[in-house]
Amino acid sequence: MSVIVVRSAQQEEPVREALRSVVPDHATVHLVRLPTVDSLDSLVEAVGPTRNYGVDYTTRCLPDIPSTVEFVVDRAASDVCIGISERTSTGKARIDRLTQSLLLEERLSGTLVVGNDVIILTDVEYDS
């Protein structure tokens, strides 16, 4: 099960990259937004997760960063994809508070891959 955190309704490319390269066929993917994103309807319509990528998806809004981290841990997501919305002056993918919370969360471990448009936590394992 994969989680894609959508940072803005304009983040079609990060979602496409995640669906294209991370989420297996016929898998379930949770598209998660924080309250700063009004709606995912237009993004889902444009990307077409089922139509174009053959995956089942849900959309949900989580109230804050801690609840997003808990959502990932509760579902034991194998992959977590977070759209890159900004880069530092030296070209590094800028890490926001949510990404930092996930990266430094003690209960998570796995592989971190920096893609073109997404930061991907893949093969995630959970400490019991």
Added chain:
Amino acid sequence: MDRRTDSGAGAVGLNIAPAVAGGHRRPGRSSPAKPSTVSQTEPGETGIPWLPAVLVVGRPDRRYPGESCIFTLDIRLTNPDMLRVEFQIGLSGIPSQLLETGENIESIEVDNAFPVPDSDELLFLTVCSGSSVSEEQLSADLPDADIVYVSRTGVSHHTYHVSVVADRSNLTVLSLLTENRAVPHRIVGRNAHLEVVTSVRDWQHLKQVAGAVEEVHGSLKLVGTTQTDRPGFPLGTDKVRQSVSGKLSEQQLSVLETAYQMGFFQVPQEATAEEIAGELGISRSTLSERLRRVQHNFCTLLFGAYR
């Protein structure tokens, strides 16, 4: 996705799966995510062998047809993907003393550090100030450190190379990085915090280093990350940057960097002088003059003073 075998020109008929990060392509997916910086490595480029993996690929050599089959071994070193991470922590030690009490000190960059017997360290710093700085002033600002020398850099009047001997606790972040086997690249104090750039092996290593830094410094803010297949210049080994530091003004560096980033020096050129000038908000003739001054200063560094 297998970036390592992609870059191994000449590898035929045998795929060797990566043992570490990077193999996240799933079956049936056609266009995997690519790391944002790995593309800087050209095919055939070996890079610095840090924690290398060896790929051995055999193929029949068609130059020697006959009864026996001769194989050519293609052995190359590759580096597992590393993470280059930028983070911020609160000021402490000498950077804190200078930035919080020193008059008009704008930034302090650690150029290099060497251990001194017992618990001291010889620190080489580049100090940028809004006004002149004297050795007496620095001694007053750093009562617990021995100032070895202070020298003003060439072009920039308020940039100084400063060398001090101080207790190692003045730069704990450097000790923490090296103790935890992270490669330190940059440590700069400015705007009320230390900016640190370091390379780590992977996510687990990042958590280990961040945990060690948080334990001592209280909190850490991750700023950015990118993936790389080489560690880059460790602190103190970027000779070109250190030589240029202070020899070119901030304005000249800004012009040079903008022109470079916009592809002005590419062949064929990706941006015209007018476009660069427009980006900088200066006239084309001013741009031309500044670029010539940069070239002149570079030549001075390379060949010595003109006439």
